[in-house]
Amino acid sequence: MRIGVDAMGSDHAPGVEVKGALAARFLVEAGDQIVLVGDEQAIRQHLDDADWADFIEVRHADQTIGMDEAPVEALRSKPDSSIAILAQMHAEEQVDACISAGNTGAFVAAAQMHLRRLEGVHRPGIAVLTPTFHGPVAVCDVGANVNCRPQHLQQYGIMASVYLTALCGVENPRVGLLSIGEEDAKGNSLVKEARELMKSDERQNFVGNVEGRDLFGGACDVLVCEGFVGNVVLKVIEGMSAGVMHGLMHELIQALPDLAEEIEKAGTDLMTKYDFNEYGGAPLLGAGGICIICHGASDHRGIMHAIAGARSLATHGVNERISELLSADKRTAHA
């Protein structure tokens, strides 16, 4: 398997990407290769002393899309950007998967443009594994699709279930629909319509509406929501975990000043346990290929786990299983 990595994506590119690729060597199968796409000279600086030639290939890209650029416009004006070249290489089967920690919107747009969608899929959605004390919850969509229709949400439940079963071994995952109350009458019209579709859908184990607070209480294994809400929730969690953690540490250190060191260590351990870098990136489920999105602030472990994640998606035939379940949807009304 050949896995393409956008070497220019993360906040500390390309060092993080190169280091992550090198570290992934023993997490993939013998014979697998990594293709690093980006500024060749910059990439090679980080490869200097390593023994990499049989495992890593470098593919030069002249341009880079910045984090703050408007996705579609950037993609059009930068056909030689690492993201555009990577998606095109995947479409031409020069690689079997692609990974980027760069501009998510541009990566999603590039995937749409070059890879299209799996048969029957209305809109791809990004699934993120969110650590909770009851185990990881797959939240989908977290930002690929901010114009959701009920059918899109319905399919997110199925796709994220396939993903969670394949990667985490959760059998028959419980699918919840993010809403503002558990009752049928609660929510906006999108949620109410999606609920009706999901209730009667035998391809997923739908358990009903789930409120934001229940995400951490073990109410479901898959949480379905439209991309705007999902992205907001993800970032609230991110901001808050740091905030609460620092608040509690501060409080404890004030109360127990002699133990400042031990308290700080325990906090650091906990942060590590729930660090997004341990979670192997977020797949764009439903895309006509394997596309993994990493956090912009990823370190080399984030890239390394994403490479292993891309491998797992292929090994477990996640896309094939999604196609099998959704291809029948092709015949339903325009969604």
Place this chain on the structure above:
Amino acid sequence: MRIGVDAMGSDHAPGVEVKGALAARFLVEAGDQIVLVGDEQAIRQHLDDADWADFIEVRHADQTIGMDEAPVEALRSKPDSSIAILAQMHAEEQVDACISAGNTGAFVAAAQMHLRRLEGVHRPGIAVLTPTFHGPVAVCDVGANVNCRPQHLQQYGIMASVYLTALCGVENPRVGLLSIGEEDAKGNSLVKEARELMKSDERQNFVGNVEGRDLFGGACDVLVCEGFVGNVVLKVIEGMSAGVMHGLMHELIQALPDLAEEIEKAGTDLMTKYDFNEYGGAPLLGAGGICIICHGASDHRGIMHAIAGARSLATHGVNERISELLSADKRTAHA
């Protein structure tokens, strides 16, 4: 001033409401009165030994709307419910403010029906003060309006600013619009249109898009969002603060078992510091009266602070100031 309290709303009604009303005595002005609306017999049981007759009045209501009832239907089928009677009493000026910890949707619908809106207001919105390490942030709307238009969001920025200035003394509060990226191009169409309106609005200090993670980083004093998203965010914060806290405590106690007691105490102290019961309920801004919504799980302190909050809204002329700023909007296009 006469402040009406739905005595049947909270999870532990009417005990919590009665105790909260009694405790509020020294937080309001001499001559103020509380009217408890609900099952008279049940209310009186909790008033037994107290010296209350000059401060509290009981108004019987035959019916109660449950937390899980569909708001509008419940309101229609239960005209003698405590919520319906309370809103009607406010409309007839038998009370000057009303408070409920019950079914939020029903309370909002009752306010719409009996109290209408302040001049120029398109849709009322619920504002909640969210504690952060940089001070409280007023988030508006958190659930009154799940069919938001751009003009509604624009007005939420103004109304929540007036509220925050009046109650927390924050001068010229910085208003952020909750989105999924700071750039103009990010967000859904609602957010993009609202952003344009807010940018050129001289009645508020608009600072642009704010992401979920920045809510805790001091990026703004007022955070504007549509009701579905706001409600989800609020509940994610609620679920998560409990979750992260317990996780960290667990980790710390494992690392430092001899200090279990001290660690638990520090955790409890922190939870108290950020307890919603300390925050005096959430006003339905823009309603044609003073309506305060309390958390269903409120204890007597939550009710007590809500009573003081209702007093403050009146004292500071929050509604008058909102009318002054928004009455011109009456002439703008249908929103």
